[in-house]
Amino acid sequence: MIYDRRPDDMVRITTPALAEAYIEEQVEAIRAQVGPDGKVLLALSGGVDSSVCAALLLRAIGDRLISVHVNHGLLRKGEPEQVIEVFRDRLQANLIYVDATDRFLDKLAGVSDPEEKRHIIGAEFINVFAEEARKLEDVAFLGQGTIWPDILESEAGIKAHHNAGGLPEDIKERFELVEPVKILFKDEVRCVGKALGLPDSMVYRQPFPGPGLGVRCVGAITRDRLEAVRESDAILREEFAKAGLQGKVWQYFTVVPDFTSTGIKDGKRCDDWMVIIRAVNSLDATSATIEEVPYWLLLKIRDRIFREVSGVNRVLYDLSCKEPATIEYE
Numbered sequence: 001m002i003y004d005r006r007p008d009d010m011v012r013i014t015t016p017a018l019a020e021a022y023i024e025e026q027v028e029a030i031r032a033q034v035g036p037d038g039k040v041l042l043a044l045s046g047g048v049d050s051s052v053c054a055a056l057l058l059r060a061i062g063d064r065l066i067s068v069h070v071n072h073g074l075l076r077k078g079e080p081e082q083v084i085e086v087f088r089d090r091l092q093a094n095l096i097y098v099d100a101t102d103r104f105l106d107k108l109a110g111v112s113d114p115e116e117k118r119h120i121i122g123a124e125f126i127n128v129f130a131e132e133a134r135k136l137e138d139v140a141f142l143g144q145g146t147i148w149p150d151i152l153e154s155e156a157g158i159k160a161h162h163n164a165g166g167l168p169e170d171i172k173e174r175f176e177l178v179e180p181v182k183i184l185f186k187d188e189v190r191c192v193g194k195a196l197g198l199p200d201s202m203v204y205r206q207p208f209p210g211p212g213l214g215v216r217c218v219g220a221i222t223r224d225r226l227e228a229v230r231e232s233d234a235i236l237r238e239e240f241a242k243a244g245l246q247g248k249v250w251q252y253f254t255v256v257p258d259f260t261s262t263g264i265k266d267g268k269r270c271d272d273w274m275v276i277i278r279a280v281n282s283l284d285a286t287s288a289t290i291e292e293v294p295y296w297l298l299l300k301i302r303d304r305i306f307r308e309v310s311g312v313n314r315v316l317y318d319l320s321c322k323e324p325a326t327i328e329y330e
């Protein structure tokens with residue numbers, strides 16, 4: 001059955017058995033909607049919603065699902081590789097991988113205004129995806145990982161939900177939408193993802209903003225600072241996982257501001273970047289408290305950053321809650 005809205009009396013999907021029943025029902029619904037030959041195109045970011053949507057579509061129509069993973073160069077370390085490994089290698093999905101790093105970084109060069117950065121990243125993403133879509137003339141359906149809170153938020157005027165809205169007219173009018181997780185809350189999407197066999201690191205992934213590391217490389221993005229953000233973030237995530245904090249702390253990441261401070265390296269003055277560690281807990285991102293990260297863990301992360309990330313001479317720990325701070329730096 002294809003639902004337009006979440007039924008008022010719908011049972012919350014919290015168990016593997018309920019997830020299986022949902023999957024079965026949606027597989028039938030997808031097959032009925034797209035027919036025996038219909039093809040579906042999907043932008044697969046590797047986030048929870050698009051990954052679960054892709055896995056469901058894959059279960060229903062196999063290689064008639066064409067997923068496009070756009071690497072905007074602002075993804076976390078290992079993310080594009082994980083999408084390829086899980087979907088192309090493990091699940092045998094028909095996956096188009098586009099490394100558009102240079103395109104994005106060229107457009108972003110010298111741009112320091114956060115909203116302009118967001119706009120450039122969003123617009124360029126649509127350009128890259130639309131270019132891929134235009135190459136696939138025989139595809140009539142567009143899959144989307146819209147979830148129920150997206151719909152509620154756009155109805156309440158809080159935020160326009162990110163999906164097809166931004167696409168150019170020629171693309172929009174060509175496609176019929178397929179949205180198989182549209183009536184689910186986030187915890188239900190995770191439950192369904194787990195039942196579909198997606199790895200925990202994908203299903204229980206912490207929230208990650210669309211503009212990615214771009215808003216954590218404060219000010220105008222440069223490749224060296226972006227690398228410092230990516231490498232320090234990877235160290236932070238690895239050490240949090242080893243300490244059992246993965247999945248327990250709501251969101252944790254590193255930030256590199258666009259100014260240097262004085263330090264000493266090999267007896268000589270060096271003006272290098274600083275890495276800020278941020279770890280917060282929240283229910284819905286409207287407010288946040290800081291995670292009290294154990295001191296020994298902070299020192300271990302500091303030591304690894306100094307050893308493994310070049311161009312960094314200072315590591316700081318952010319004590320700010322939301323409000324007055326926001327979670328991201330820009």
Ligand code: XMP
Pocket residue numbers: 118207208209210211251285322325326327328329
């Ligand atoms: P703030 O910084 O506003 O962040 O306290 C609240 C939550 O939203 C995420 N965030 C974004 N997500 N696009 C996104 O998709 C964005 O431009 C964006 N900015 C912030 C942030 O990571 C946090 O979870």
